[in-house]
Amino acid sequence: MSLLIQLKDEMKVAMRAKDKVRLGAIRMAISAVKQTEIDNKTELDDASIIGVITKMVKQRKDSIAMFLEGGRDELAAKEAEEVTALEAFLPTPLTDDEVSTLINDTITQVGASSMADMGKVMGVLKPLMQGKADLGAVSGKVRAALNA
Structure with missing residues (x-):
């Protein structure tokens, strides 16, 4: 439905x-x-x-x-x-562990190595996490992962 x-x-x-x-x-x-x-x-x-x-x-x-x-x-x-x-109409939110796993998997999948690749990573993550996680917080975590 x-x-x-x-x-x-x-x-x-x-x-x-x-x-x-x-x-x-x-x-x-x-x-x-x-x-x-x-x-x-x-x-x-x-x-x-x-x-x-x-x-x-x-x-x-x-x-x-x-x-x-x-x-x-x-x-x-x-x-x-x-x-x-x-x-009640939104999907079940992702846990912090699930978000971290998705971020790490996506960085590996895209082959991101620097902040220049942030757009690629977020482009893949956005449809996966829409309504399931705060995309602003996810963006910060991706930035931290790419800077590490």
Whole structure:
């Protein structure tokens, strides 16, 4: 079942359960997917939808940090509920060991030896880790591995 169909089915479940926060988060996700499809004039596949949802989760996590810093705990709690609702549609996150193994295997596979090869390594890793790991952190680990 495609991820968009799964989102729509879960929206119906949230409506029946009268779960307003989850329903709102799912509706925002569907809206973001449709907007991206319109902007790109193409139909998104599951990997692209995961990218959209990952971006939404990251935005909400940033908002949580700002709300907590500003003393707005009730807004931070609402954002945290939305993160939980959205993360249900993302693949299982990779462990640190799995990330390290993938990085080392990819560096060997590509034959990377310096920072000049970082683009090649990230080009292979990005589709493998999309939605499963923070690509910013992965980039830092790749940089450290290539500098070692």
